[in-house]
Amino acid sequence: MQNLFSGWFHLNRWFPSGRMKLIRDVIAEGERGHAGELCFAVEARYSPFALMAGIHTRARAEQVFSALRIWDTAENSGVLLYLQLAERRVEIIADRGIANKVPQAGWDALCADFAETMRHGEPDRAVMDCLNRINALLIQHFPATADNPKELPDEPIIL
Incomplete structure (x- = not known):
């Protein structure tokens, strides 16, 4: 029910264009200090077809990671911060280069916070x-x- 009725109106209220520009700037500024690539993607809600197929947030985040080619960096240091608004769920997907250095527990703690x-x-x-x-x-x-x-571009992605 959350996916059908709540996520779509939160998107523009919580992430208006001015806030999306600030997010872009935080990503760009941070990337000056590291060799990684960071991407923020927000999705208001899942489609009814995805819901009927039993989609889970982690699986959807992995699909987005792949579709946006975040894995395609020289040092395998791409990171996706994925937010699904309707259910207010977040996932962080790290490419193998950074995942080898930061344990999953570290990403899980960030998601919990x-x-x-x-x-x-x-x-x-x-x-x-x-x-x-x-x-x-x-x-x-x-x-x-x-x-x-x-x-990778710094612009936040709205799915």
Whole structure:
């Protein structure tokens, strides 16, 4: 029921164009300090067909990770922050280069903190805090080098 009736009107209220520009800027600024590539994707709700097929947030995040080609970076250091608004679920998918250095428990803790902040009705703070923490992990494990190519766009993705 949440997918049918709630997610679509939260999208524009919680993520207007000005806020999406701030998210883009946080991603761009963070990527100056590391060799990773960070992407934020938000989806208002699942389609009825996806619901009937039994889609789960993790599986959908993996589909998005693949479709956006976040795995296609030189150092395998792409990270997706995926938010599904209707159910207020979040997933972080890290490519194998960063996943080898940051254990899954670290990503799970970020997701739990994100969800807790969302429960208090602060979606913009949840996104910004999470992006900053992901950037900090990437700076720690994939510091920027002299040649720091821009491999993925910084613009948030609305699905």
